[in-house]
Amino acid sequence: MSRTFRLYYPVLPTIAEQTPHRAVYVGEAEDRCQIFAWNRRTGTTRQLTARRAGTTRAALDPAGETVWWFDDDLAGTGRWQLVDFAGFTGPRLALPETASGRPAGLAMAADGTAVIGLTGERGLTLHVRHPDGSHRVARSLDDYAYVVDVDAAGQLIVVGADPAGADAVTVYTADGEQSAVLAGGQDRRVWALGFAPGTSRLLLVVEADGDYRLATWTPGDGLRHHDAHRFPTEITACWYPDGEHVLVRQDRHAESRLYRVSLATADQAPIAVPTGSVLDAAVWPDGDVAYVWTDAATPPQLCSTGGMALPAEDGAGPRTGAAPAARRRDIWVPGPGGDIHALVTTPADRTGPAPAVFLVHGGPSEHARNAYDPVVDLLVHTGCAVVRVNYRGSSGYGAAWRSDFPAGVGHTQLEDLAAVRQRLVDDGVVLADRTALWGHSWGGYLTLLAVGVQPDLWRLGIAVTPIADYIAAFHGSSPAVRALDRKLFGGTPDDVPERYLRASPVTYVDQVRAPVFLAVATDDVRCPPEPVEQYAALLTRRSVPNRLLRLHAGHEDVDARNHVALMQAVLPFMQRHFDGVRDEGTPIALALARPAG
Template sequence: MTAKWHRFFTTERPLAVRRGRGPGDRSLVVVEGDDGPRLTLWDAERDTIRPLDGITEGDLVQAILTCDGEHILSLHDDNGSEVGHVHATSLDGHADYDLTPELPPYTLRGIDVAGRADRAVITCVTDDGFSLWMLSTDGSAAPAKLFQSPHETWNGLISTDGSRACVDTTDHNPGIRRFAVTVVDTATGAVLGCLTDGPEAPVRGVRFSPGSGDARVLLSTERTGYARPCVWDPAQNTRIDIDAPHLQGDLVPLDWSDDTTRVLAVHVADGIHRVMEADLLTGTLRELELPAGAYFEPNVADAHCHQWASHYGAGGSVRLLHQRFDSPLSVLHFNGPEAVHQSHVTPRPDLDGVRLTSSTVRSADGTSVQLWWALPRDTQGPVPLVLSLHGGPNLVTVDRYDPPAQAWLDNGVAYAALNYRGSVTFGRRFREGFRPAIGDRELEDIEAAVRWLISEGIADPDHLFITGSSYGGFLSLLAVGRLPQMFAGALAHVPMADWLAGYEDQNPAQQAAWEMFFGAKPEDCRERAIRASPISYVSDVVAPVWISQATHDTRTAPGQVRRYEEALRAAGGTVVVDWYSGGHETCGLTKALGEQSRMLELVDAALHQRPWR
C-alpha cells in the first residue's frame, strides 16, 4: 500500500517558467518528472502547449530558447559534473550541435540570448579563468571571446539587437563578491563602460532593455546596503535609481516590461515577498495585491540569477510565478487586484499540505535571523523536529513548495528551515556575514534557532535532527561536531566535509568560490580551513551521520567525503554513506522519493534507539 505522504513526490510539478527573448510570447516550462526534468514549450499568444519529449540531454533546468524559438541551449556535461559544452538542440531533439567545439570543457556561470538576433553570450570558467563569449546560435560563426579575467566574472547578458553585452566583474575588487557591471561591444570586445558604486556596494546585471537599439541595462544596486532597481545608460552614463527610502530590506528587480516603462520587483522583509511595480516615467512604486507566498527564488553560481522568477508577458501583462511550502509553482495573471487568475499551463493540485510560519530569532550577537517552521497537523508540541539548512551559502529558503518538508510533517515530525547568515535577500551585511570565519556565525544562528524552537514548545530537545544540501550539508556535519549534544542525527546531502582535501577536486569556478570564502588560497589559510572542516571534529561526534553523495560531483567532490567517512569510523562514530551516480544536484521525483524514504527510516530508527545502517 502506498504511503499517503508519497503524494508529495509522485505529482509532477513545474520547476520554472522561462520566457524566451525572441518575438512573440513563448516560454520554456521546466517540469520535474519521475526520472528528471523535462521541457514543455508554451506559446501564450496561441495558447498552446507542446511537450518537447525528444530533448533528453543536457542541463534542462537551466535551458533557454533561442531567438527564433526553434532550438534550446543547454550545457552538456559528463553525468551531472557541470563541466562541458553548450549545445543547441532542435525542439524535436533530432538536431544537436556543439556551439563551442574548439573550447576546452568549462563550467557555466551565465547564458543569455539576444531578442532580435541569432546570438547568445555565455560566461565560462576554465583553468585559465573567467571569460565571456559570443555564440552564433545557428552555428554559422565561430565563438568570439569578448572578455577575460582571472577574477570572478558572472552573469553575461546580451542586448536585444546583439550589439552589446555586459557581465558582472570583480576586477575592481578581486577576491570579494561585490560586482561591477562591465559593458562591451560584441563586434570588437571593446569596453564601453563600467558601473561601480564603490568597493562596498555591488552592482549586478538583470537584463538589457527589451527595446531594439536601446542600450540601457536594468541593474540591481546596493548603495543603501539593500538591493534596489536601477536603469543605467552606459552610452550617456546616466542612471535612474528606484531608491524607495520608505522600504526596509531588499527590493529585488526581476524584469523590464516590453515597452520599457515599468520594472517588476519583489520587496523582501523578514522573508516575506511583496510584489511591486516601478513606473520609470513617473518614479512611482506600487504594491500589487496578491496572495501570500514566494514570487522568485535567487540562484547563485549557475547559468541564471534566479532559479525561477515572475516576469512580464507580451503586452505588458504581469506573469506571476507563485508558490508556497504547501503548493507547487503555478502561473498567475495579474490584471488588477480583482482579476488575478491562474493559468491552465501550470494547474495547481490540491495536495493538502501544511503552511509554514515565518518567525524572527535573535542570534548570539543580537542579529535577527529568519526561520520557517510548522508543527504536524493536529499536533501539540514538543515533538521530534528536523532543522533544514539551504546550500550556497548565498542562497535562501523562500516560501516555496517543498516535498521533504511536507513528508516530515505528514509523518509526525516538525519541520523548520533557517536562513542563517550568508543567506541572500536580507541585505549585504547579512549576506556577507558568514565570512571570514566560515561556520562560526552560522553555528551561532543554528544554536539560536534550536533554543527558540525548544523554548516555544515546538521541538523535543532530545529528538532534534539537522539536514541540508551542499553548504547546508557542510553545516549539518559541522553542527554535530561542534554542537555534539544538540542533535540526535545529521542527514547531509553532497556536503563539504574537508575543505582542504576538497579543493583540488573542485571545478575551477568552485575553486574561485573557495578562495572567496576564505579570502586566500589553501596554502595561505590552512588553519582557517582546518577549523572550518567537519573532519576536524570527528572525535566529538556522538550522533549518527548519514551522507548522500554523488559520484561526479565537482563542487563537493567525492574524495573528501570518503576521507570524512573513514575518519569518523576510525574515531568510533556511526556514519552511513549512500552513493548515487550523478552530479551535485538530485534530479527526478523517483530519486527524491527514495532519499526521503531513507531519511524517514533513519529518523524512525533513532527515535526507537535502533542503530543506523
C-alpha cells in the same frame, strides 16, 4: 496508501520576444526534467529532449525559430545544441569547433546573434555565434565571470563577476574590447540585470548604505542612480516592454513582494500576489506579468496578471500526496547578532514537545521561505516538528544580516541555530534530547560542523552533498565555487589556512557522537564526494554510527529516482537512531513536475 513526494523546477517558461506565442519550458518526462516546446496559440506542446540525466537549461531565439539546450554531463560540462522549434531538423551543435565547458550565460541580439559564456579551469571565454552559423571568440578572461546580456543591436556585451569586486560589471564591445567597468566594493555591491528592449540602457541593482537601489547605465550618460527606488532587503528586477518601467521582486522576511516601478518618476506600485513566495517573475512581451508562486501548503503554481492559458499536464499524475494537518508559525528569537527569524511547522495531531528536525538551508546566502517543501511535509508526517532558521548570511533581511560573520564562517550560523533551538526547548515546543539537523549542500556542511562543534545539542545529522573538508573541497571544486570561497574566507587555503581549518567539519570529527547519514553525488563539482567519503571512514574508525549513500548524480540532481532512493534510505536511518519518529509503513512514490497552473 502510497505517499507522493514531488519535485518542482520553479522556473518560468521562456518566451520568444518577436513571436510571443512560442515558448520553451522545463517539464517532466519519465521522472526527469526535459525541455518542451509550447505553442501558446494552438495550445500544443512537443518534447525536445529525452536525456537520461535530464535537461534543465534552454533558451529560445527572439524569432522563436530555434531552441538552444545544454547537453551536459553530471558534472555540468557540455555543449549547446540547437533544434528547430517546429521540429523540422534534429539537434546540431551550436559551436561545433568548440570544446566542452560549463555554461556561464547565454544572451541574444534581435537578429539572433548569440553571446555564449563557457567556463573552464582558467576562466570565462566569450563566444559570438552569428545567425549564419559562423563563430568567433570575442574574449577570454582568467577569472570566473558570466554573461549577463547583449544589447538588441549586438554591439555591447555585459559580463558580471564578484559584485563586490573592482570589475563587478564590465561592458565589452562586440569585438571584445572593454567599453566600461562598474566597480563594486565590500559595502557597495553591483549587479547587472539586462538591457531594456531595443536599447543599450542597462538595468542594475546597487547596494549602498545598507539599501538596494535601482540604477541604469548607458554608453553616453554612464551610471545613473534612481534613488527614489530603494529597498531595505534584497531585490532583483527586469524590464517592462516599454523600457521605462521595471518589475521588481523583493525578498523580505521569508516572503516575496512584486512592484511596478517607474524609473522616470518616484511611482512604485505594488502588484497584488498572495502571501507566500514568488520564486521567479518576468514581464512577457505582451505585457503580462508571469510569476511562479507558492506558500507552505501549496506547490509552485504558474500564475499571471493576464490569466494565461497553460500547456496540458500530460501524464503528470497527482500534484501532492495526502498531507497531514500541520501548524506553521513564524518566530523571532534574540541572538548574538540580532533577532533571528525561524519558520516552525508542527504536526497538528501531536500535543506537547516533539522531536525536531532543523532543516538547514544552503547558500549560504539563500533563505528558508514561506514556500512548499516536500521534505517538510514528509517530516511532519513522521511526527517531527520542522524548524527552518534564517541564520546570519541569509538573504531577505538586508545587507548587514547577509554579511555578518563575526564568529567566522560556519560558526556564526551555528550560534544562531543554537539560539533558536534553546528558545524552542524553553517554550516546550521541542524535546531537548531529540533535536536533529538535516541539510543539503551548504546546509549539509553546517550539519556536519554542528555535530562536531556542538555535540551536546544535536542527536542526529543528515548531510546531503555536504562539504566535510573545506581545504580539500576548494581544490576539488569548480572555478565558480572557488571564487565564492575566496570571497567568503578572504583568500585561498594557501592565503588563510587557519580560517579554512577552523571552518572544516573534519577538524572536529573526533568530537562527533551523534549518528550521521551522508549522501554524496558521484559527479559533484560543487561539493566533491571524496572528502565526504573520507569523513565517513573517520566516523567508522571511531565507531560512530553512520551510513554513506552514493548517488549517480551531479550536485543539482533532477532524477526523481535518486530522490526516492535518498528518502527511502534516510527514513529508516532516522527511525533506527532518532527516537520518536513515527513509522507507519508508508511507501514513498515520487514524481517531478513543472509549476502547476
